[in-house]
Amino acid sequence: MLSHLDFEQSIVELETKIEELRHLGDAANLKIAGEVSRLEARLDRLLRQTYAKLAPWQKVQVARHPRRPHCTDFISGLIEGFTPLAGDRAFADDEAIVGGLGRFRGLSVVVIGQEKGADTDSRVKHNFGMAKPEGYRKAQRLMAVAERFGLPVVTLVDTPGAYPGVGAEERGQAEAIARSIDVSLALRVPVVGTVIGEGGSGGAIALAAANSVLMLEHAIYSVISPEGCASILWRSGEHARDAAEALKLTAADLLHLKVIDEIVPEPVGAAHRDPATAIRHTGDAIEAALKPFLALDGPALKARRREKFLAIGSQFLI
Amino acid sequence: MNWLTNYVRPKLRALVRKPDVPDNLWVQCPSCEQMVFHREMEASLHVCPNCGHHLRLPADRRLAILFDDGVYQTIELPRIEADPLKFRDRKRYGDRLKETRAKLGADDAIRVAHGRLGGIGVVVAVFEFGFMGGSMGIAVGEGLVRAARLAVLQRAPLIVFPASGGARMQEGILSLMQMPRSVIAVQEMREAGLPYIVVLTDPTTGGVTASFAMLGDIAIAEPGAVIGFAGARVIEDTIRQQLPAGFQRAEYLLDHGIIDMVVHRHKLRDTLIRLVDLLVNKRAADVVPITAHGDPSANGATRPNGADRTGEPIPAERSHDHRPRAD
Numbered sequence: 001m002l003s004h005l006d007f008e009q010s011i012v013e014l015e016t017k018i019e020e021l022r023h024l025g026d027a028a029n030l031k032i033a034g035e036v037s038r039l040e041a042r043l044d045r046l047l048r049q050t051y052a053k054l055a056p057w058q059k060v061q062v063a064r065h066p067r068r069p070h071c072t073d074f075i076s077g078l079i080e081g082f083t084p085l086a087g088d089r090a091f092a093d094d095e096a097i098v099g100g101l102g103r104f105r106g107l108s109v110v111v112i113g114q115e116k117g118a119d120t121d122s123r124v125k126h127n128f129g130m131a132k133p134e135g136y137r138k139a140q141r142l143m144a145v146a147e148r149f150g151l152p153v154v155t156l157v158d159t160p161g162a163y164p165g166v167g168a169e170e171r172g173q174a175e176a177i178a179r180s181i182d183v184s185l186a187l188r189v190p191v192v193g194t195v196i197g198e199g200g201s202g203g204a205i206a207l208a209a210a211n212s213v214l215m216l217e218h219a220i221y222s223v224i225s226p227e228g229c230a231s232i233l234w235r236s237g238e239h240a241r242d243a244a245e246a247l248k249l250t251a252a253d254l255l256h257l258k259v260i261d262e263i264v265p266e267p268v269g270a271a272h273r274d275p276a277t278a279i280r281h282t283g284d285a286i287e288a289a290l291k292p293f294l295a296l297d298g299p300a301l302k303a304r305r306r307e308k309f310l311a312i313g314s315q316f317l318i
Numbered sequence: 319m320n321w322l323t324n325y326v327r328p329k330l331r332a333l334v335r336k337p338d339v340p341d342n343l344w345v346q347c348p349s350c351e352q353m354v355f356h357r358e359m360e361a362s363l364h365v366c367p368n369c370g371h372h373l374r375l376p377a378d379r380r381l382a383i384l385f386d387d388g389v390y391q392t393i394e395l396p397r398i399e400a401d402p403l404k405f406r407d408r409k410r411y412g413d414r415l416k417e418t419r420a421k422l423g424a425d426d427a428i429r430v431a432h433g434r435l436g437g438i439g440v441v442v443a444v445f446e447f448g449f450m451g452g453s454m455g456i457a458v459g460e461g462l463v464r465a466a467r468l469a470v471l472q473r474a475p476l477i478v479f480p481a482s483g484g485a486r487m488q489e490g491i492l493s494l495m496q497m498p499r500s501v502i503a504v505q506e507m508r509e510a511g512l513p514y515i516v517v518l519t520d521p522t523t524g525g526v527t528a529s530f531a532m533l534g535d536i537a538i539a540e541p542g543a544v545i546g547f548a549g550a551r552v553i554e555d556t557i558r559q560q561l562p563a564g565f566q567r568a569e570y571l572l573d574h575g576i577i578d579m580v581v582h583r584h585k586l587r588d589t590l591i592r593l594v595d596l597l598v599n600k601r602a603a604d605v606v607p608i609t610a611h612g613d614p615s616a617n618g619a620t621r622p623n624g625a626d627r628t629g630e631p632i633p634a635e636r637s638h639d640h641r642p643r644a645d
């Protein structure tokens with residue numbers, strides 16, 4: 001059963017009805033087949049209408065949808081011969097960050113992403129995508145591998161944020177994030193970052209200081225979670241919906257603000273309804289984004305990346 | 319816009335006293351709650367004479383107690399136009415900004431100044447915690463970038479004093495983007511081969527800590543300062559346990575290898591002078607004599623910091639003029 005979101009009531013009712021009819025009717029029953037295709041057309045219309053005008057808070061829900069394809073789904077869909085690499089060489093292997101070598105559309109690349117997990121066990125294993133310092137240090141190490149061998153870096157961002165814990169602070173969570181941004185900004189190889197789900201705060205930018213930053217149509221990217229923002233500014237987490245509006249965290253908002261470079265369209269009804277198509281579109285977009293950078297030399301790649309970030313927000317300065 | 323056009327209009331701030339005399343002649347120490355006469359508090363650089371608690375310092379005061387003779391020049395920084403996101407919580411960000419600017423007479427939460435420290439030219443960026451919790455938005459990030467560029471232009475060390483709750487939420491994603499932008503400022507210092515020193519003051523948290531503040535060549539903290547990434551309450555809610563004693567305090571960070579030293583405010587200026595001297599005047603012979611006004615150019619030195627930035631050893635004949643004179 002597809003878990004559904006509160007605004008999807010009528011969509012789910014239709015989906016259930018179609019499912020029932022299919023179950024009930026045999027292929028020969030033309031009447032039922034006609035009814036099914038009529039309902040399917042209606043469902044398609046309804047999905048298009050609903051998802052074309054999702055409110056920011058609804059985007060937040062979609063971006064966090066448990067059935068939404070996660071980092072490892074994108075890796076298995078896009079990377080051939082993915083070979084994970086582990087550990088920060090100092091403390092531990094943090095599985096909130098998944099990374100390694102593989103071939104993307106014929107090209108050897110380093111892939112680094114946050115994995116939230118898909119069921120209870122894997123969520124615990126990946127710490128719900130909330131990395132600790134050792135995770136960011138693993139990312140830095142992988143970036144260094146990319147630098148050494150001249151491999152492009154492909155990052156997949158999907159995290160509620162960096163893990164807030166005692167050990168994480170003691171081992172220098174802030175330094176680990178800062179250093180990841182530092183290392184990423186200094187790379188002399190192309191870096192393409194894609195926010196595939198939730199781009200949560202410092203934990204996200206640690207992997208998104210890229211030459212080109214893409215964002216899936218229903219992904220979100222924000223300085224703080226709407227809940228966190230609401231509890232600080234509204235003094236109540238119940239205002240998360242208002243905070244989501246105010247934060248301008250949707251892909252369309254971010255493109256308008258010139259913070260991201262491109263929006264990757266999702267299939268009708270969002271990525272969780274058709275993960276394969278979503279992943280393929282994402283691969284196409286990454287490939288296209290990567291292409292112009294492959295022609296540039298190391299210093300130019302680094303300079304362009306820094307110029308890009310220095311330019312962000314400058315339109316608001318007087 | 320060329321940032322230099324802003325720079326050519328420095329305002330000289332020969333420091334006298336803070337213009338706003340406190341209405342209350344007594345200051346209560348937030349730690350031991352003792353009432354301290356304000357003059358005594360000022361004389362002790364806002365360190366409680368009773369318990370040693372380091373009170374937060376307004377940016378002006380921080381600059382005044384740091385530079386030689388309290389003399390420094392601030393540079394004009396660009397400010398953000400009203401409200402990039404049209405952000406509204408219980409109040410409009412535009413209104414909040416207007417009120418805070420009027421109250422503090424400052425455009426945003428950062429001040430950038432340059433002057434002499436132990437006779438050596440330095441650029442200093444100080445956060446104003448009173449300005450929306452020292453939060454980092456576009457203008458603050460830009461201030462850091464310009465501070466670094468001024469330092470590179472002057473071939474001077476950069477010292478930054480963060481005091482900030484983190485990113486400015488009212489600028490949304492644009493405030494998050496100040497993390498990479500401020501890191502670029504650090505990289506420009508590094509590539510120019512210039513020292514970048516961070517003095518972490520109370521509090522330094524969130525996106526500020528997780529960017530430029532943790533990338534200092536040398537990391538100093540003031541005693542008792544709260545320094546960390548996640549807020550203590552968020553951590554408590556996540557782990558549902560009591561936090562260890564002294565958690566996220568400067569001393570705790572020192573114990574865990576996150577910073578180089580914890581320095582009492584009364585010793586901070588001397589420590590910074592020593593560090594800057596060691597990093598800039600790589601040989602004792604490079605030391606430039608300090609004149610009455612702390613301006614070595616008055617003494618005939620051509621290079622402001624008296625150091626050879628190419629790293630080439632300075633021949634004795636050339637460096638002769640830079641040596642302290644017996645007379």
Ligand SMILES: [Zn+2]
Nearest residue numbers: 347350366369
């Ligand atoms: Zn006290």
